[in-house]
Amino acid sequence: MSRDIPSGFAFDYDRAFSRNIGWVTRDEQQRLRRARVAVAGLGGVGGAHVLTLSRLGIANFNIADFDEFDVHNMNRQAAAFMSSMGRPKIEVVAEMARDINPESDIRLFREGVTDANLDEFLKDVDVYVDSLDFFVLEVRRKVFRRCRELGIPAMTAAPLGMGTAFLYFSPTGMSFEDYFQVEGVAHEDQYARFIAGVSPAMLSRQYLVDPEAVNFKERRGPSTGMACELCAGVMGTNVLKLLLNRGPLRAAPWGMHFDAYRGTLKHTWRPGGNSHPLQRLLIALIKPVLRGR
Template identity: 60%
Template sequence: IFKGVSMFDYSQAFSRNIGWVTQEEQKALKNKRIAIGGLGGVGGSHLITLTRLGIGNFNIADLDDFDYPNFNRQYGATLSSVGRPKAEVMQETILDINPELDIQLFDNGITEENLDDFLKDVDVYVDSLDIFALEIRRKVFARCYELGIPTITAAPMGMGTAFLIFLPGKMSFEEYFALEGLSFEDQIIYFIMGVSPTVLQRHYLVDRSSVNFLHEKVPSTIMGIEISAGVACTQVLKLLFNRGEIICAPRGLHFDAYLNKLKKSWRPFGNKNPIQKIMYRRIKKILEEN
């Protein structure tokens, strides 16, 4: 199907990773399985990065088609992919990098009915669902916690990224974000300020009218996407081999390339922390002014 498939050699294709990973680790990556929910913005870049790292097995899900508004940030968005399913396009793309991949494709997205199949045999779940898809996101994180699967969410924030890791036996997604009983708009606010407690990106937003949670509208940049992928996939590597410091909730990191800043966050009790309550009131006031 693909030119050169018969000549593909895994060890040669990913040989330049050696040095940052050992020969034994590279071989082990071939047998790891990563689940990625959402293949649009950051999800597409996560998938490409992990494929080039040498991960050999993926469970990937997306139910949307590519369209022109995706062009500013989504890896698979091209003139030839407009109107085509994101899952199908991204599957073709990574098979063109590694034709030996085992890919379980969920082209109708993640649902309650297929959730266990989506997480079957998964070593790490990388969250890249649409920011507004909170209902299914909560279910995915809850099931991962029950199954003992580490989870990562690295959100593109302006021209940087903020990330959180949830580990089995530690603080859960629900405990940290405290979304139960909130309105849809407040859930979005709590999710954003939970992922990014320092909200560094607020300092250089030049057009506040571009943010409208009720209309599911937020701005984005490719810089934030690519930084997110680099950060998240580095954490995947560390989790898979249990090496390097793992920062997990209620602690997180936010790096902003525009401001040249790295901020560490620590929010005991998550969004129930008094500091988060103050931040919520500030964000709410700004949104109401618009």
């Protein structure tokens, strides 16, 4: 990432992203160039999001993360290499994005997203891409709430098994809070509601071969590189559609889950969010699993 550019090569934006033309027009490519995307969390999906969007030609980012790379990140995180071990994820991902597009304007929030910097993190942003760790639900709620207040579209793509579950929250549609309904709920039960809301179809549950690998008390669970890359592909496509106004996006309570292992795509519709009867049943089934029963 820090290597010198070989002689005879010079960066040129139009040439670098010329192979996008055809799927987007030249005018649309320039619109992508001017857009600004906020990405919170640069682990499994977050790093892949930034790199995928950079290759799409998006040149402006606000990115946030306070963590450093460790060996257990190697199986799924786009910027995890032995050369990046122990380094801040935010620095490595920013370097990689600038190595794709040296003209990138990247604002770094090295302490992660906090109450103190939330508005600055969302400043000038056209769309928010959520990739926060599963267990930081309170921070996630604050970011989605503030996006809605500021009129910023917000999207999340969860890596599940060998697939991805996607949700889009329009500033004028159903809110994150109304969909997940975790306000006033016991801390442990909030996670059950979040899992059920993110993945109403629960496509990956059938091929979990070692249930003991899921341990919510220790805040750990299995994840694959394939799922993270699928998240980035789905997210990048929907960011493109949103920024270029390429037709309507199905916002929550609609959701989409694609599982590559099963070769299955499901669109879900849960009016009322987690108050929907199917969701209440799913939450009841998830709660014992979280309690280790």
